[in-house]
Amino acid sequence: KEIFNLKLIDFENLENNEFFFIHEKPFTDQYNIRPDFTLFINGIPLAIIEAKREISEEEEDTYLNALRQIERYERENPKLFNFVQLGIGIADKNFYIPTYPNRDKEPRWKTRKVEIWKEETPEGEYKENIFGILKPEILTDLVENFTFFQAKRGSLNKVVARYMQYYAVNKAFKRIEDYLKGGNKNRGLVWHWQGSGKTWEIIFLAEKFYRRYYHRDAVVFIIVDRRELEDQFDEVLISLRNTKFVIDERKGARISSIEEFTEKLKLIKESENNPNVSAAGVHLVMMHKFRTDHLSAIPEGEIKKKEILLLRDEAHRTEGGPDAVFSAVRNHIFKNAILIGFTGTPVHRKENSTFETFAYPREGEFYLHRYFIADSIRDGYTVPLTFRVALSDFVKASVDEKEIKELINLYRENRDLEELSSTEREISKLLSFSKFLNSDAYLKRVAEYIADNLAVDTEAFTFKAMVAVQSRLAAVKLKRELDRILSQRFADYSPEWVEVVITYTNDDEIEIKEYLSEVRNRYGLTHPEEINKKIVESFKEKKNPKVLIVNRRLLTGFDCKKLKVLYLAEILKGSLLLQASARVNRPYPGKEFGLIVDLTGVSIENYKKAIQDYNLYEQKEINEDILKNLFKDSREIWETFLRRLEEFKNLFENITGLTLEEFSQKLTAKSSEDAKETLREVVGRVLTSDEGFYPLIPLLEEITKLYESLGGYPEKAKPKWRSIYKTLKTLQVAVNRKLKPRRVVKIPKEIEEEILKGVEFGEIKNLDELTLSDEVLEKLLNEGKDYLIISDWLIPLVNLLEEEKEEPLYRLIYKRLKKLQKEYREKALTAKQIVEELKGLTGQVKKHRKTLKTLSPSRRILKAISYYLRERGIEIPQKVENLEKTLEDLISNPPSEEVKKEVRKHLKVLLIKAKVPSKERERVVDLLMEEVILPYTRRFRGGA
Structure with a gap:
């Protein structure tokens, strides 16, 4: 037999392909569907577009209408989505989503996130333009190199690059191409803020490089420096199903020993001299395996191969200084290899600069691509952060200033302070003392503060919290204190509410050993890391634990979207503080802000001061981005709340004729009937006023959410503001029970009964x-x-x-x-x-x-057909027996093409009798099948 490789799309020469689209092309599978536009390459449908009006009387957000339509297509015509890679919505919000067959009728809308697309302008800025993704060179590139299928928890998910990932990877790939064509630059830095998806950027780049240079025996090393990151990458790489590189599912991608790494290097060297030997592959390696004493078997400069790509995650860590050997070993063994670093928090100090290692700062190049805090917040990939400083007076009153000098070095590491003597006194006033942060007195105050504020900070435990402490012993002590205090405050408290994730060693203090023995018994596990893994999984996926206490664990690379609050009871260095803060910036429904509570009284303010005084990142715009967008003082949010409240008050009075204070007084009147009538009238005016629907109701939602997101901010607890909040919340609940009775409005437990007794708008069923x-x-x-x-x-x-x-x-x-x-x-x-x-x-x-x-089911469908056609000015004849019998067949049995064809035939006869023009008939039949007959038959059969 002769075997032919047939290339369906020419990715290298785009002019050899045919690009076209069809408007409302019908597709038939289990059901007929008709996307607004279908885009084809060489006759293969690769993308569909659903277009909706920007404003609709029926939909709050018209993009959701487009999304639901695309998801219906995936269910009803799964064969089509063996080919279609993207679904695009044009509505009040333009978006794209990866598409794939949904034969199991999964409710994908629950977890699906729509993506935006932006185009790069000649000035290097990015402007939103959904049609940019449909440019032939971008669409084909996305299909070839930026689309993965991932097997996860028994189902298959699809991943397509976000716009910033696409542009960053291609900037890095351009550096690679130029170098392999004879250029002299073989390194680069991708600087993307936490939460932008750097793990996927690394894998996209590995795939594109490996696919393009496979014929040149391409080798990729993904380099990490922590076991958690190695596990994370290995899990993702094993789960991928359509990559050019192949990962052994049993072994994974990781290189498990220094000996294995050495053997791999020898194989690369052998492949340079023997064309029959291949070293090609994608490998995961821990950075500590780059050791001079173990790699002496490879002489300096022995490996000359250029098609070796080193992808360094968390590039800001351990790249310089006396203890770092990675750079030296890399330069020793891989002189000609390509090095691309990825970081959200580069370090720039005299003895260790991420820019010097990965970029060309002396030539004015600090990065290949950047995506900063403001970009990420604006695009919705992260939420803004707010901070609160607490216990500062207690801390400062307790610090022993004689031992302050050792702590100066914590911030000195962020920048070489050339005139340290003149700034020591100023900095010492701000810095606390590490021994004090481990003291019983301090940890007791921390536990009391957390117990006082945990419920409001996590918005009635809707979200979760993490506490970072100065030592492992402090973690265990704080756990004991929180168990004691929280059990007194909450009747339903259990030890599983608060858990500890730390490293355990044989030399631990007796308190730590006793605690480890307790958790071993509680979890029925022996190995400490198995226990930690179980706790972390439960924190991410279950109701408990609600709080994690950590010491230098999980502060980088950990992703839990429900995590909203980070209590800092330790001093963190600049880059680690940035990394830690990003643990609480992941979007989640209802999460307006991430909250950092600085319980040392100095960390955040001192870091901001270090940026201002020492210009940590050299470039003014970078420092300003961090200062303006990283940490928003809770006072700023409070001031925003007060401003928006004044706007609401004026609008409310214009609509209802009552001031907010008068409304509040009437709600608390002695006569409950009078209070309910007042509420009924106010809700009536709000719901029937143009200004009520917009902007008063959105403004009401905004200010109640602002108040709640402030957590334990002291000012909001005053009786005046508490009373105003209760009034606002009562109105919000009442409006929503009228407007959207099925929507659940979250009410804080402590005022739930008080609010609900005045609101009696139940769902009307009769x-x-x-x-x-x-x-x-x-x-x-x-x-x-x-x-x-x-x-x-x-x-x-x-x-x-x-x-x-x-x-x-x-x-x-x-x-x-x-x-x-x-x-x-x-x-x-x-x-x-x-x-x-x-x-x-x-x-x-x-x-x-x-x-x-x-009516029987078939007669109900006939009635529906009659109303549907009458809406379009078409009157149908009375005798429809043949159609009724065929509809009964369609309802009684699984849908078959033969029965559906029979239904269509009878519908056409019906339309002929109704004198519908021939060129309109096919379209009307399609609409009747899609919008009336098939939805009804699914309902009567109990299907999706």
Whole structure:
């Protein structure tokens, strides 16, 4: 047999390919679908586009409509998504997502994150432009080099690069290409802030390099310096399913010993002289294996090969100084290799500079690509950080200044302070003392502070917290103190609330050994690292633990999106402080800020001062980015809350005629009936006012969230602000129970009962509960309270039909109700006209609901077809027996192409009798199948 390799897409010569798109191309699998646009390369569908209006009366966010449509396509036509790589939404928010078949009908919307795409301008800036991703050179590059399938927890996920990852990797790859074509620069630095996805950047670059230079026996070493990072990379590399490089699933990618590393180096040397020997591969190696005493078997300069790529994660660590040997060994063995470093926190000091090691600062090059704090926050890949300084008076009053000099070195390491003597006194006032941070008195105060603030800082334990302490012994002591105090504060407290993750050794103090014995018994495990791993997994995935206490563990590289609060009870150096702060900056629903609480009283302020005084990062714009965007003082957020509250007060008074203070007083009136009537009237005015829907309701959401996100900020606990918050929260709950009865609004436990007793807007399930009597209507109209008719009748009716929009008549009525709301706000109709129409629409719903109960499934579909066509001005004949029988077959059995073809045939006959023009018939049939018949048959069969 002859074997041919057929290349479907020419990635090297794009002009050899055919690029085109088709508008509303129908695809048939289990169901018919018709994406708005399908993009083809050489006849292969690689991307689909769903376009929605930027503003819709039906959707709060129209991009969600586009997303749901794409996800429906993945379920209903999985074969198509063997080819389609990207789904693109054009709406109020433009986005792209990786697409792949969803044969198991997974609810992907729960975990799926939509991505934005930005284009690089000639000035080196990035502007949002979703169509940039569809440029032939970018789309083909993404498909070839930046798309991975990942087997994870029994399912297959798909990863496609974000825009900053794409551009950073290609800047690094350009450096590689230029060098291998004869250039003299063979290193580079990618400086991306924490949370931008550097792990994937490293793997994307490894794949692109290995794929492009495979024929030249390409070798990649991914270099890490911590066991946790090695485990993380190995897990990801093993999980990948479509890479050019191959990883042995049993062994993994890691080089497990120095001897194995030495053998690999010898193989590389042998491959240089023998074309029949291949050293190609992607390997994971710990940095400590670069040891001069173990690698003497390789003479200096012996390996001349250029196609060796060294990818260094966390490039700021251990690259210089007397104890660092990696750079020296690399220069000894891999003189011609390519070195690319990745970091979010480069170090720049005299004896150790990330820029000197990985870039060309003397030539003005500090990095190949950067993605800073402000970029990451703006794009939504990280949340802003706020900080609070606590216990500073207690700390400063307790520090022994005679021993302060040793601590000066902590900040001296960030920069060589050439005139240290003139600054010692100033710095000593700010620095605390490490022995003090280990003392029982200090740790008791820390435990008391955390116990006082933990519930509010974590927003009623919606989020989680971490405590960084000065030593391993301090971690155990703090755990004991927190167990004691929290068990007194919380009735449901258990020891699993707070756990410790530290390194254990044979020389530990007796307290640490006793604690290890306890956790061994509690977890039924022997090895300390197995226990740590179990605790970390539970912290990330389960309700408990709620708090982790660590000492130099998990402060870098650890990713837990629910982690919101970091309590600092140790002094951290500049780069480690930046790394640690990034543990709480990952986005998560409802998380507005990450919170750093400096319990030493000095770390954050001193680091900011070090940036200002010593220009840590050489470039002014970099220092400013860190100062402005890394840590926002809680006072700034409080001041924002106060400003936005004033805006809310003015708007609220304009809409309701009440000041916020008057509203608050009426809510706390002795007569609960008076309070409830006041709340009902205020909610009615808010929901029926243009300014109520926007901007008052979004502003209400914003200021309550700002107040809650401030955690234990002292000012907010004053009775005045507490009372205002309770009033705002009561209004928020009441508005949402009217507007979105199925939405759960989080209420702090300590005020939940107080708020709910004044709010009785339950979900209306019965139409009879809705209808207002003629007497009540007349009374409301005469009193000028027509806004209550809208809030007590029209809006609940909209909510009632929200979940039943698949029913064509309900969809028609739903749309008319939404339009009525708008017409009321715009005063296009009188109150009486709206009341009359409301009566008619409510009557139609009641009648239709009663009729549906008497109909068989097939007759219900026929009724739906009739309403659907009537909406489009098409009247169908009475006799439809053949169609009804075929619909019964479709409902009773799994969908088959034959039955669906039969249904389509009868529909066409129906449309011919209704005198629908021939060129319109096919489209109407497709719409009926997609929007009426197939959704109904799925529902009646109990399918997705």
